[in-house]
Amino acid sequence: MLVAHDENQQLIILQRQFSRDELQVLKKQHQFFCPQCNEPLQLKIGQIRIPHFAHLQHSECDNLFSERESEAHLLGKQQLYEWFERLELAPILEPYLPQIQQRPDLLITYQKRLFAIEFQCSPLPLELFTARTKGYLDAEITPIWIVQNSFERLKDNGVQKIKINYTMSQYLLHNQGQCYLMTYDVKQEMFFYMSNLTHLKKTQYLGQVHRLPLKQQQFPFLIPSKISRQKFEQFFLQMLQFRDDYMHPRLLLSKRGVNDRFLFALYELRLTVNQLPIFIGIPVRNANAFDEFCVEWQVQLFYFLKCHELTPQTMNANAIPYFFEWASFAMTMERKKEVTYYLSLLKRLTIQSATDHLEKKHLIEVLYDELVAIG
Structure with a gap:
């Protein structure tokens, strides 16, 4: 959890530019509260995990997502939030949407349309993925799922065989007859596109791979080009x-x-x-x-x-x-x-x-x- 209110109802967002010394001062000078349930939070500044807010033990808040977040998820949200800020899209980090009781990682407005950005770092059952997607669409919010990159053996570029398991396949995107998958690597701050995907058998596909640094990404997100005839x-x-x-x-x-x-x-x-x-x-x-x-x-x-x-x-x-x-x-x-x-x-x-x-x-x-x- 990267967002909290202080005792003056001021919003505190933990961004990467905060040094650990600055965070220690912040921790001593303020109290922190959950934007959703208003219960007290503690600011954790460890040596291993990214600094984050966490509920106290035995909290009854119905959205205790922060205690289960991975390092990659916290870091990915920070990177995407800062990138959307550079694009001047006024992102809202971890907003709670009471009308559908969901909390996307980020919410942005672009050309008078709302977009919910979900950076998914753990397997999500199809039923839950479908329900969350439907919740956003029913609220007239366009969901965009970005999956943590887990393809360690991909070549840098070119046509190659790619294994996409059944859980990952629910994030496949389609545009003008083309099937592609977009993933994000927090360590490299890099998007990986697997485009022009053609199914071979079971979880195996043939497709073209290319990388795109976060700094070169755009919004709406880049749609990969169709493969040339050659x-x-x-x-x-x-x-x-x-x-x-x-x-x-x-x-x-x-x-x-x-x-x-x-x-x-x-x-x-x-x-x-x-x-x-x-x-x-x-x-x-x-x-x-x-x-x-x-x-x-x-x-x-x-x-x-x-x-x-x-x-x-x-x-x-x-x-x-x-x-x-x-x-x-x-x-x-x-x-x-x-x-x-x-x-x-x-x-x-x-x-x-x-x-x-x-x-x-x-x-x-x-x-x-x-x-x-x-x-």
Whole structure:
């Protein structure tokens, strides 16, 4: 907790420019009280944690968040508060909003709109994240969630594989068809952007990483640029490499033998793990609907087409639910959309069967239009 009232109802904000000697004087000269419950607070000036206010033991205040705050959370709030001040946005630190009984880390007004800034440093259950977001929106406040950066193995820049767990994925942002994640590192005072994210399987994504120092950030927050057509070619080649790397252990480690529907479909289609056509195992819009890597269901879709004497051009939307039942995939609306997108892509590429040939350059051009240029 970085904010308190003194005995004269003056607001005290603990900023980084306060020296420890100044804080010791402040502690001796004033009493401090919680802005929410008005109960006494103590100013803690230790050698390890950032100076902060804390409730006395056995307090009945219903928002004892300060005792649970991490060092990173306290420091991040200070850094963001000072940055918003430099932008002359008059930030309010740790305001309590009684109408929704929530306390964002920061509240700012920009172009007559209210924004709640939440710097999240610990896992937040989806139900609580959803409830807090709804609370802000119901109060006509736009929430902006900034997540503490925990990606220690990222390369400085460039296209790379990124692991985004299910808890972190709730903070994914979308803009004009692009999916990206924005995190913040308090030690480096640096934003990390993982942009142009494409789902591979489970918690693995392919995306482009770049850094942005806090001093170079802007508000509204920077939205990363879409990947260039030239960069997308590198992106596509890495996707194919991931597909090939996925296929070999998938074949060797399968314990189901002829009962493995994926391997059985490969056999019936006369396809091998080393000679898959380049249009099978490729990303499409809505690619995170399946946990499985897309090559799994795309191979089975081609086998479904073969068994029912269909082509992407002759398969209509009514047949898609039947495909899910036939392939033993649970159908959701999002998965149905993903299969629909893939069929439309195959139609555009004039693909008739799994044995067709397609030039890589043409596929890259069409995929770029589908995945990047949209919106």
